[in-house]
Amino acid sequence: MIDFDKIWCEKYRPTKLDDLILDDKSLNVVKQFKDEIPNLLFVGSPGTGKTTLARIIVNDILKCNYLYINASDESGIDTIRHNITNFAQTKSFDGGIKVVILDEADGLTGQAQGALRNTMETFAKYCRFILTANYKHKIIPALQSRCQFLDFKPVINQAVKRCYNILQHEKVNIDDDQKKKFVQLIKRYFPDLRKTINELQKSVIDSILCIDSSGSDSELLSGCFEKVINKKSLELRRYLIENEDRFQGDYDTLLANFLDYLYEQKLDDLKEKQCFLQEKLDVLGVWLGFLKEKQDALKEELDFLKEKRFS
Numbered sequence: 001m002i003d004f005d006k007i008w009c010e011k012y013r014p015t016k017l018d019d020l021i022l023d024d025k026s027l028n029v030v031k032q033f034k035d036e037i038p039n040l041l042f043v044g045s046p047g048t049g050k051t052t053l054a055r056i057i058v059n060d061i062l063k064c065n066y067l068y069i070n071a072s073d074e075s076g077i078d079t080i081r082h083n084i085t086n087f088a089q090t091k092s093f094d095g096g097i098k099v100v101i102l103d104e105a106d107g108l109t110g111q112a113q114g115a116l117r118n119t120m121e122t123f124a125k126y127c128r129f130i131l132t133a134n135y136k137h138k139i140i141p142a143l144q145s146r147c148q149f150l151d152f153k154p155v156i157n158q159a160v161k162r163c164y165n166i167l168q169h170e171k172v173n174i175d176d177d178q179k180k181k182f183v184q185l186i187k188r189y190f191p192d193l194r195k196t197i198n199e200l201q202k203s204v205i206d207s208i209l210c211i212d213s214s215g216s217d218s219e220l221l222s223g224c225f226e227k228v229i230n231k232k233s234l235e236l237r238r239y240l241i242e243n244e245d246r247f248q249g250d251y252d253t254l255l256a257n258f259l260d261y262l263y264e265q266k267l268d269d270l271k272e273k274q275c276f277l278q279e280k281l282d283v284l285g286v287w288l289g290f291l292k293e294k295q296d297a298l299k300e301e302l303d304f305l306k307e308k309r310f311s
């Protein structure tokens, strides 16, 4: 059996609003909830605290009767509606509201979401819904308009603090070099805190933090370096695209690491320093071109999706 107490991600899942990392705007909205909530839609990328906040609301803020459904686990909309109807048709024990948490609701088809809308309407008097989704556009407008929307954007400084506290709580030793790598690791996976905490736990050996970011990373950086100094920008692009999974497509962090890498190269004379600065500028130029291309590609994809949605 899985021991959830040993998995940091579960062990340190916030149970109170104070422990959850949330931007000020969302925090102010949630702080107003006491005995009542509107229907809610939480949108954000994986590992940003959507499920956790839904649980905090039912267990700690409202302390109410609730039903948890993961829309991607269930066998279909009929089962979901049947379970919701069974749960929602009676008044709660204390007369307070009941809540249905429909996690990962964007896994449902548009048709299923339409059926859900009717169910929401039927039980609107005593029952509220909290929907979570990775993508807002995958939730039909009829459901969006019935929910108050919260956009999940954790704050990086708070993520660093929280992860550091977890390490301290676990009595993990961190030397200065690891402190730097620790911050880089958080930036690399941000905003996915689930992934970050899992990676941190994997990096602890005998209570010592041993993040290994050298290995393949420095090989990747020297690969870039070789192409940059020889001004092979097309090759550099191809190399980056082919190796995207090695840096999770995170160009910002890769660029930051690359500039660090350049900085750490031995520079003996003035000429070398001059070349170095020129390289930095070249790199930035190539990078900007590359990002622009990516942006254009994404824009095209977005237009295509929009067209598909309205056709």
Ligand SMILES: Nc1ncnc2c1ncn2[C@@H]1O[C@H](COP(=O)(O)OP(=O)(O)O)[C@@H](O)[C@H]1O
Pocket (backbone or CB within 6 Å): 008, 009, 010, 012, 013, 014, 019, 020, 021, 022, 044, 045, 046, 047, 048, 049, 050, 051, 052, 053, 154, 162, 193, 194, 197
């Ligand atoms: N905003 C956050 N504040 C603190 N911890 C978080 C936050 N988001 C995620 N976590 C950590 O990651 C784990 C997974 O979060 P979860 O709420 O399941 O993410 P989501 O539902 O958005 O995918 C939690 O158990 C917690 O340890």
Ligand SMILES: [Mg+2]
Pocket (backbone or CB within 6 Å): 050, 051, 052, 103, 132
């Ligand atoms: Mg979730």
